[in-house]
Amino acid sequence: MTDAKRDKPVKLDMPFDEALERFLQTDPDDLPDNVKLRTGKKKGPPKRPSSGKKPPDR
Numbered sequence: 001m002t003d004a005k006r007d008k009p010v011k012l013d014m015p016f017d018e019a020l021e022r023f024l025q026t027d028p029d030d031l032p033d034n035v036k037l038r039t040g041k042k043k044g045p046p047k048r049p050s051s052g053k054k055p056p057d058r
Contacts, residue, residue: 012019
């Protein structure tokens with residue numbers, strides 16, 4: 001590990017449920033552009049190449 005000092009963790013002066021409720025009430029249009037999540041198309045997992053073989057009957 002490095003010997004660099006780290007900042008102290010952020011502490012909230014309110015209960016978790018109140019903080020979560022306030023977070024959920026935030027309008028995403030009010031956030032600055034550098035904070036918004038990117039909602040572009042997400043690529044799914046790659047398709048498995050088909051080998052042209054039929055699975056065995058059971």
